[in-house]
Amino acid sequence: MTPRLPAVRPPVFRGRLHDARTATSIGRWLGVAIALCFGTGLISHYLQQPPGWLADVLPSRPVWGYRFTQGLHVAAGIAAVPLLLAKLWAVYPKLFEWPPLRSVRHALERLSVAVLVAGAVFELLTGLLNTVQWYPWPFSFVPVHFAVAWLLAGALLLHIVVKYPQIKGHWTRKSPGTVALPAVDGPDRRSFLTGLAAATGAVTLTTVGQSFTPLKAFDVLAPRHPDHGPMGLPVNRTAAAAGVAQVDSAAYRLMVAGPRPYTLTLAELAALTQYESVLPIACVEGWSKSAHWTGVRVTDLLRRAGAPSDARIRVVSLEKYGSYRVMEMGREYAHDPLTLLALKLNGQTLDPDHGYPARIIAPNRPGVLQTKWVTRLEVL
Incomplete structure (x- = not known):
């Protein structure tokens, strides 16, 4: 049984x-x-x-x-x-x-x-x-x-x-x-x-x-501390990682493509009226910090190129690789007077890791869209 x-x-x-x-x-x-x-x-x-x-x-x-x-x-x-x-x-x-x-x-x-x-x-x-x-x-x-x-x-x-x-x-x-x-x-x-x-x-x-x-x-367990980084501000992507560690300032040109296209050298860009904005860098990884930025208003650059007041723009970086080397910016951002093509951070020339010779800084915008190493603005 x-x-x-x-x-x-x-x-x-x-x-x-x-x-x-x-x-x-x-x-x-x-x-x-x-x-x-x-x-x-x-x-x-x-x-x-x-x-x-x-x-x-x-x-x-x-x-x-x-x-x-x-x-x-x-x-x-x-x-x-x-x-x-x-x-x-x-x-x-x-x-x-x-x-x-x-x-x-x-x-x-x-x-x-x-x-x-x-x-x-x-x-x-x-x-x-x-x-x-x-x-x-x-x-x-x-x-x-x-x-x-x-x-x-x-x-x-x-x-x-x-x-x-x-x-x-x-x-x-x-x-x-x-x-x-x-x-x-x-x-x-x-x-x-x-x-x-x-x-x-x-x-x-x-x-x-x-x-x-x-x-x-x-802040002892977070992967970032807001004070740690070049010029006292963290970075996620360095100039070396982006392939732009060496930028020849004499050869640099900013191209603005629009109804009246033009090109500026770095010296000509620095000679334009400079504005200041206190804006935060806020990255998707969760860290953020406010900083003092100095540069040319993007809306002034667009107006000089004959862009209409409702135009959006495309921003192109010198970065050779990366998902965000080309970025588009809607009209609210592009024409906000606080949005700058920044040349300085906290009163000093941008460090290469922060986008030297020029970078975008705009209010209420993710850090990945604050494009660094800018070489071209296109009116859309």
Whole structure:
């Protein structure tokens, strides 16, 4: 007679740290962080790669707009890391539920959770690696990160709809139907959530100084410090990496192509009326810092070339390689009086790593579009 094998029973988890109220409490914080990341991420994406209908209406004010939204984007993403880990720890016993699929609604719930977890892990991991400019994958970061953000947002909305009854029932301590389980897994819920809040605050405090400079003294974990770099300002791409480490100032020419095209030497460019702007460099990696720029107003260069007041422009760099060596600028930016073809930074001639002999600096604009080593402006 064939012996009967003992029935396989799923493990039983008990403890207040694995209950629905704990998961809901963490989920509220995590949901806010993901919503902030998604909203500010949309702003960043469409400022970097605006569709044609949007390019000419993107606002150039407030001057600190992109600095704020992108700093918030990266800060919220970093804060979401410990929150996501805590959320997964609180709900992982659900992976061992038996039977695995009890109904169509339960199957839909599990599918939404699988997509939600995979999307959240992917977005946070790739976003963190982007802050240090390390891309150990074969795909292009920007379009894939953007597409998965929409997938994550959809999965989160579906998850909220499916789980709404449980979320509503555990939203507050006084929610009806909440059952307190014995605290056999360690600290109670309040201690756990307090520790999680402290951890989230700690990683935020030690990284947000890269964009919120009043806290730069605590900037010990971020990949950039706002004061570290040539002329006291960080750079992402050096002149050597761009292939323009040696620029012959005597041979340099700025070409302005328009109805009345013309060419300027560096000496002629420096002899034009110079203006000053205090504007931040704000990079997609999350760091930013304001600086004092001196140069020629782009709108004056365009007017001299006979450009109409609603013209956008194309900016071409001496850079030999790179996705942003050619950049287009909508009319709001091109004709803003604060937008400069800068020749000086903080009163000194530009360092090669900051775009010598001339670079674009414009308000409320991503750093990748503040083109360095400019050699040509084209009226579109």
